Amino acid sequence: MNATRQHPDLNRRAFLKVSLLASGALAIGVHWASASGTDQLPDGTWAPNLYVRINRDGTVTILSKNPEAGQGVKTAFPMVVAECLEVDWNDINVEQVPLDDRYGRQVVGGSYGTPDGWDDLRIAGTGALYLLQAAAANQWAVPVSECSAKSGVIHHKGSNRSVPYKELLDGAAALPVPEVSELKLKSRPEDFTLLGTFVPGVDNRRIFTGQPLYGCDTRLEGMLYAVFEKCPNFGGKVLSANVAQIRELPGITHAFVVDGTSDLTGLMPGVAIVAETWWQANTARDQLQVNWQTSQSDSTADYDRQAKALATGPGETLRADGDVESAFDSAAKIIQASYYYPFVSHANLEPQNCTALFHESGKMELWAPSQNPKSGRALVAEVLEIPEDRIHVNLTRIGGGFGRRLRNDFMVEAAWIARIVRRPVQLQWTREDDMRHDFYRPAGWHHFKAGIDDRGRMTGFDHHFITFGKDGRPVSGAGLSPGHYPAGLVPNFRLRQSLIDSHVPTGPWRSPGHSAYCFAYQSFFDEVALAAERDPLEFRLDLLSRSFGEPPIDLERSSATLRIAAEKAGWGRDPGPNRGLGMAFHFDHGGFVSHVAEVVAMGSGIKVEKVWSGIDVGPVLNLSGARNQVEGCVIDALSTAQQEITFADGAVEQSNFYDYDLLRIGQDPEIECHFIQSDHSPTGLGEPPIAPATPAITNAIFAATGTRIRELPFGRAGISVQV
Amino acid sequence: MRGRNMNQVTLNINGQAHTLDVPADMPLLWALRDKLNLVGSKYGCGVGLCGSCTVLVNGVPMQSCTLSAISLAGKEITTIEGFAPNNDHPVQIAWNDEDVPQCGYCQGGQILTAAALLERNPNPSDADIDDAMSGVLCRCGTYPRIRKAIKLAAKVAAEKGGAA
Numbered sequence: 001m002n003a004t005r006q007h008p009d010l011n012r013r014a015f016l017k018v019s020l021l022a023s024g025a026l027a028i029g030v031h032w033a034s035a036s037g038t039d040q041l042p043d044g045t046w047a048p049n050l051y052v053r054i055n056r057d058g059t060v061t062i063l064s065k066n067p068e069a070g071q072g073v074k075t076a077f078p079m080v081v082a083e084c085l086e087v088d089w090n091d092i093n094v095e096q097v098p099l100d101d102r103y104g105r106q107v108v109g110g111s112y113g114t115p116d117g118w119d120d121l122r123i124a125g126t127g128a129l130y131l132l133q134a135a136a137a138n139q140w141a142v143p144v145s146e147c148s149a150k151s152g153v154i155h156h157k158g159s160n161r162s163v164p165y166k167e168l169l170d171g172a173a174a175l176p177v178p179e180v181s182e183l184k185l186k187s188r189p190e191d192f193t194l195l196g197t198f199v200p201g202v203d204n205r206r207i208f209t210g211q212p213l214y215g216c217d218t219r220l221e222g223m224l225y226a227v228f229e230k231c232p233n234f235g236g237k238v239l240s241a242n243v244a245q246i247r248e249l250p251g252i253t254h255a256f257v258v259d260g261t262s263d264l265t266g267l268m269p270g271v272a273i274v275a276e277t278w279w280q281a282n283t284a285r286d287q288l289q290v291n292w293q294t295s296q297s298d299s300t301a302d303y304d305r306q307a308k309a310l311a312t313g314p315g316e317t318l319r320a321d322g323d324v325e326s327a328f329d330s331a332a333k334i335i336q337a338s339y340y341y342p343f344v345s346h347a348n349l350e351p352q353n354c355t356a357l358f359h360e361s362g363k364m365e366l367w368a369p370s371q372n373p374k375s376g377r378a379l380v381a382e383v384l385e386i387p388e389d390r391i392h393v394n395l396t397r398i399g400g401g402f403g404r405r406l407r408n409d410f411m412v413e414a415a416w417i418a419r420i421v422r423r424p425v426q427l428q429w430t431r432e433d434d435m436r437h438d439f440y441r442p443a444g445w446h447h448f449k450a451g452i453d454d455r456g457r458m459t460g461f462d463h464h465f466i467t468f469g470k471d472g473r474p475v476s477g478a479g480l481s482p483g484h485y486p487a488g489l490v491p492n493f494r495l496r497q498s499l500i501d502s503h504v505p506t507g508p509w510r511s512p513g514h515s516a517y518c519f520a521y522q523s524f525f526d527e528v529a530l531a532a533e534r535d536p537l538e539f540r541l542d543l544l545s546r547s548f549g550e551p552p553i554d555l556e557r558s559s560a561t562l563r564i565a566a567e568k569a570g571w572g573r574d575p576g577p578n579r580g581l582g583m584a585f586h587f588d589h590g591g592f593v594s595h596v597a598e599v600v601a602m603g604s605g606i607k608v609e610k611v612w613s614g615i616d617v618g619p620v621l622n623l624s625g626a627r628n629q630v631e632g633c634v635i636d637a638l639s640t641a642q643q644e645i646t647f648a649d650g651a652v653e654q655s656n657f658y659d660y661d662l663l664r665i666g667q668d669p670e671i672e673c674h675f676i677q678s679d680h681s682p683t684g685l686g687e688p689p690i691a692p693a694t695p696a697i698t699n700a701i702f703a704a705t706g707t708r709i710r711e712l713p714f715g716r717a718g719i720s721v722q723v
Numbered sequence: 724m725r726g727r728n729m730n731q732v733t734l735n736i737n738g739q740a741h742t743l744d745v746p747a748d749m750p751l752l753w754a755l756r757d758k759l760n761l762v763g764s765k766y767g768c769g770v771g772l773c774g775s776c777t778v779l780v781n782g783v784p785m786q787s788c789t790l791s792a793i794s795l796a797g798k799e800i801t802t803i804e805g806f807a808p809n810n811d812h813p814v815q816i817a818w819n820d821e822d823v824p825q826c827g828y829c830q831g832g833q834i835l836t837a838a839a840l841l842e843r844n845p846n847p848s849d850a851d852i853d854d855a856m857s858g859v860l861c862r863c864g865t866y867p868r869i870r871k872a873i874k875l876a877a878k879v880a881a882e883k884g885g886a887a
Contacts (some may be wrong), residue, residue, distance in 0.1 A: 069826055070824070070825035070826030070827065070863050071825075072825075198822065199822075200819050200820070200822040201822055201824055201827075203824075203827065204818070204819050204822070204824060204827075205810050205819075207824055207827040207830050207831070208803075208810055208815045208818055208819070208830065208831075208834060209763070209803065209804060209806075209807070209808055209810055209815075210761070210762070210763020210764070210802060210803030210804040210806075210831050211763070211804075212762050213827070214765075214828060216762070216765070216766065217762040219760050219762065225757060250728050250729075250746060251746070277746075277749070277753055277757040277758065278753055278756075278757055279746065279748075279749045279750065279753040279757065280746060280749075283746070283748070347862060348862065349765075349767050349773065349775060349826070349828045349829055349860065349861075349862040349863075350765070350767070350826070350828045351766065351767070397826075397827070398826060399765070399826050399827075399828030400826045400828060400862050400863060401826075428766070430769060431767065431768045431769055431770075624822040628822070628825050628863075628865070628868070629825075631864055631865070631867055631868070632825055632863045632864040632865070633864075634864070635864025635866065636863075636864055639864070656768055656769075656770055656772065657768050657770075657772040657773055657860065658770070658772065661772075662860050662862055663864070663866075664857045664860065665852070665853055665856045665857055665859075665861075665866040665869060665870070666849075666852075666853030666857060666866075668864065668866040668867055670867065671867060723853055723857075
């Protein structure tokens, strides 16, 4: 059962830690210790993973531990603390902290920030309030139960006395710290006053006035700028390069070959060029001549040929429930279809970059827009042979993550260059570097066969998935869980897998896997429903009404999102000529999302007019951030469904927004979000809304035009999205 | 080897004159970012396709990655830093009320382009907005909010009794 996420270590216990800082501020942290022992750092210091400071002027500082990539954590997390601490949002300051093991997990990924932080944040806020209330009660010699808190003030009703938090800090610090089990943590939407409301982002002012925030905005005294030329053919090594000639060019301070390693996710071979300005470094590339030694020639055409050949084979059976072949023999009808989606790029708008300074003391300092800076630090430590405790990583705001920045190749490149240059260096990739050296979402082929009985229910389901692998296992981002629905929803089920050898870098792309194969599943469900002459909504609700063995997802929560999206969209109405409605449900990363899309056909083009979304991720923290993620996911799905990355001679053929254009304003649909505010613990929203968006749209395209999209991008079916 | 191919140019940026030595072909974007440490204008594509580097040249939105710095002597250049540093322009107010950004990387370009649109068209239709804003990409997909915010900014400006 993967409907809700538990803390990976159920035996861990939380402790509150409170101290008075030199500034007089009251600092509150939460410390998780395993039941068997303590989690103290080797030097014996206490290891909090969150700090809240209540300052002498009455303001509250909340330290933001996770990187901010647009997912909204830097605003939503402090909201949780403010909610539990009963302080006004205007009195909150948020500070981004650097990478520091005391803070625990510091990752943007897997939509896991919210479930990871939920308890800590509530414990810190509630624990602080507990102490402040106790301090006020002591001061007035009244029972704590008679004291209430609001807007940073403790009030005693009986005597009509009030005291602001800032006057209670010393008293609170002197009190014994409560056991976490004594704290009443708010958990139900109806208890919230700030959570669930629409709160603008804490960095907005700095964004709107162009202040430095992002990795590429880092400016250090005496800083140089670098570019790094890698072989367009993945894995290519440098045999020779005219670096002596490059060093003579205007503004160039350094040019050198980096031998690198053979790790596609690490330091690849290349040529570094460093200059007084980035423009000069990059312009020098026009004169750069490199002899590359290449070892592979992967191409999209060859992948297609291999996929075709594998399709007729048996593949490796990953799961077999019941007897699929007998089910097909006794089926009233057989439906077969094949689906394909291409490789795609993350296309972060801020191209990869990192700033590095190698101090004379041997310490490496980095400013990195990384989604997973801790693994970046480990990579730098490994490749440069510097102990991790000599590497300091500052976290910057990130100009788009989407999974690309879970890989830290740009960090190790910058660190390597900085150690040679011995001055602060900013490595800035070009758009072309970024598009040609991504970790792509892998392409995939899905061959489906379903048998239905005379009531139109699926009795047998065979799925042959052709994906990419190495040494018999799918490469990063290419795997499919054998437990994925419709496994468990169909009595006779078989999943087979075949692997194509690949030498190109792949990796997690927003909702890894799900964002791709949900398109195939949910489109095919529509085909089965129509072949069975059943309504697509009724067919799906029926599919979710029973399971065979362990249900693959929480059937009730999934159905509820489908019902609300359908109801709000007016499912069942006649949308009129050249119009159609399509739907899909999905579950991933802890979140349940269904969409209904309305499409209008316009000549050879289509317009997605509106999308209605039903979402259950438990209580919504920041309504603005939550809606933003739903809107962003729907638009990302529509944008990406029009793009593809192709390979020829071992290299990517696309290079910039000429040939990988993202959705433009006007092509975006209206998006209406309906959140089911259930009592389940909140989960993240950066990923769950994207997977079902693509098939909701393609199913609506079929309803509007009669064209069944079985291959992406849309262009393969001659369909374009109009403004 | 330094100093070769350098040209001196005086640029009027955010109401201040800056004299600097730049390579003849250096785009304004890199003069702003690397010479003047004005990093609000962002690099996204380098070929004028994404609009993250948008600045106003004599009030007109232009993509600073494709304009050579030396060609802009005598022009009034406004970057996002100098546009409304107090964050009180109707477009900034509306952008906050609608909480437009996700990652925020493109938003400087979006705000300057929107402000220029409202300057010449105080009450734009959806089609006007699509037309004016289509050169500025948002990878995160904040377009529905950009549209709402432009309409709100138009209203805020009208209430203030002047053009945005």
